[in-house]
Amino acid sequence: MRTKFSYLILITFCVNSFIFAQSNSETYKPEWKSLQNYEAPEWYEDAKLGFWVHWGVYSVPAFKGNHAAEWYGRWMYSQKDQSSRNNQGLATHLHHNETYGPPETFGYKDFIPMFKAENFNADEWADLCVKGGAKFFTMMGAHHDSFCLWDTKLSKWNSVNMGPKRDLVGEIEKAVRKRGLKFGVSNHTAWNYAFFQWNHINRYDATNPEYQDLYGNPIVQKSADTVRIYNGEGRKTWIPRSRGLVKPSERDMNRWLARTKELADMYKPDLYYFDWGFKLPVWESRRKEFGAHYYNSAVKNGKGTFGNPNVVLNYKSKFYKEGSAVRDYERGGMNTIGKMVWQTDDCVYDDHNWGFVEGTTIKPTNMIVDQLMDIISKKGVLMLSFAPRPDGTFPEEQKTMMYELGAWLKICGEAVYKTRPYEVFGDVGDKWGEKNETGHKMYTATTKDVRFTRNKKNTVLYITSLKWPENGNLLIESLSNLDLKTLKSIKLIGGKGRVKIKQSEKGLEISLPKKPNYKYAYPLKLEFKGQIPSVK
Template sequence: MLNFETRVGPDFGDNPPSYPERDVPEWYRDAKLGFFIHWGLYSVPAWATAHGEGGVPTEDAYAHHQYAEWYGNTVRIAGSPSWERHQEIYGTGTSYEDLADLWDANAFDADDFVSKLIGAGARYVIPTTKHHEGFCLWDTETTDFNSVERGPKRDLVSEIGTAVRGQGAKFGVYFSGALDWHVSDFPPIESDTDLFRFRRNDEHFAKYSAAQLEELIERFAPDVLWNDIEWPDGGKGHEDHAVAALLRRYFEAIPDGVVNDRWGVPYHGFLTREYRHIEDIIDEPWESTRGLGYSFGYNQAESEEHSLSGEELVRLLVDVVSKNGNLLINVGPRADGSIPELQEKAMNLMGEWLKANGEAIYGTRPWIRAGDKLAGSPVSYTRKGDDLFILANEPSVGSITLPEELSATTVSHWIGVDGTEIEGTVDASGSVAIPGSLHGQPVAVARVACGT
């Protein structure tokens, strides 16, 4: 996957645009866990090639795209599995955009839906407001291709935002800045090169995107602006509709807001890393994002073998946080607005674990290193003030070994399954037994005083 912060063209020479100076706010760094919601026309067919860890050959990656939310592109690649399946189910006369009239969100209750995300531990929630297909999920004045005029006949962004803020979490918006297949006339994207070649960069489209983003800011005051696949080059200069001016107005309206790194300009807030394992601490604030399976949009072809278990989800969260990151995990609802049981099962386990162990996650910062593979269970570290949390990733092993920096430590306190503390004693070799009651946990947590 690309590192978007490295894509910073075009070059304006000695007269570059002036970007606002903003640090990533502490609320974002403290939050640690957010939920993406990928929901759109692609949720109607809800299908993509199910890959798994092995993936497919590079030359087939787009014809066999693992992301169901890319169905609108994949279905245009003649002979692709999505193309063939679409003909079988919908017939040759049904276009992708015709699916808008088949989208029925009758099972969606925003308060109930959001309560499941909050219950899973989310501190911020970011729905897709417009994905690459160009279908807007709010009552926009820029196009009739939206969820109020067609399909659900509802302002889904407004419903989700009201529910999120009503339940005390931060609300952000995902927006596809430079890809909009509804107002473009390009061949299907079949390579990473095409991803940046087959998109509009003209001034008219840049103004269209800017008008939509301005609507989202004015109507929803999002705490996070999560842009995707850069911004049209016709909107990267000094103009009033360009990125620099948009970001200045955004921060004037929401001083404690934050943006990501996918704008294609020499400015970013937090870094994004998509479906990637990061080896060590990244000094800049960053965010790991992925689906619970191998797709963001719901893919009915995926089964348990393609999806993170609750235990794996907890360990992923611990790994990311120990390396100075936030985890933005995605839930992909069915078209009707219900959360697939496989996803909800993993979410529930993470939520239960966080109820007892959240103090080792929320509001923490990385220690001098992310973890160790000493004798006993491999461990990750997080720090809060003078407390060091040692997170044992394989509790069933039965013990951990303290790092040499803590050789003088004689007592540790384990966090029990109900959140109460269990005293643990360090033996002469620096080993600490993991209480038997924690052996079945995805991660067991000990607290020790570190003073650094």
């Protein structure tokens, strides 16, 4: 005989089951309000560091001219006065004519048979990712040139039909997941309609309908009207609209959406990165449609639930509404602690270039470590791009960077992985964020530069000095109000000897022991009895 208590339990169970079923049955709609039911995954905020590559047909000519190697297909068709920033594309056009012949006889499509990836080994790439300390790997699906590195059924212009004759995305996806890493894809094809605009304007091989799936099918504006554009010298100037303005056709936008969905459906990526190519308002409905499709597919595949699909969708600027995806900053980042986890995408090269160019200097590992610590102190994640050769191998200096980065993380990783920002992110030196001649920020640390992270339990505070003080003494002004009464222990991670600490009117004064053997940033671990005291 059932008691009233038994019936109460049964009713409670049924109600809870109904509520769960209702919440689990919710789906994302292609509306901003619906997409803003989004929470970034914990695995992503724990990861802190991912690797990425710029690799494709453009890796064959491997010439950056006055801009970027991965934009070779754009600039090779650009004649004099057709590019902004002081004819930045002309050097590539002249190089192409001299090296391969005029674009009307040797087009971008003719590089494809030369992109063979004959030495590409997905397992070696995945091992490098592990050795470098990255927790996810993002594979280039297709750049602006729209040559797909996956087994697409929607275009013949792909790495299975041509060039390598291999499913490059599929191979690396299996290798990465086999090692317990998260897998992402990178898709830049929305801007394909404009990438080859000089090919269309100057009527080179893009005029052949046979090549439209590679070069796009944009609407070319041949009006004699003028338009105001940036001229690269900090001023605006008027130029004839007929010199190069194009807009996406319905075919271009529909093609983008279909391929973008296919890439997500075939490889079920944990992270999907977009560049800025779909910034025009005309793309908005398709941006929303893909967001809903990606999140619903993640839920359907068991990755997460409505509200927390457990995948990352990256966007730049305001192309997705705040709270509907993860904001990405190219070669930049936030100046304060973010409300939500965010991402910096950056490259081992130091100027506009991202694709492989023989002999190009890469950044010092120390700068990458400092940048990483700054990013994670503000609730960010770093996705760092490398540039393989066309055969699929990495230059030795890039591999060395991975080894050095991984070696440092092996010692100091507890101040990085699975951490969260403290109430304040740190002290900033006077050289941090200075811009170089190309306009990019430089991450040059001084002895004043320290960054803070903490463990999830909020019982351990990590103070990382980005540069070792020559006198062995640190002064941390932003922690001048930190109460040390509950401090249980303090130590230099990977170091030996006693660390002395005291409060003064100037700030928190720390006397360090002997400099440890490892290079780069130097984290101190402060463990408290209970919660870390507040400084606010």
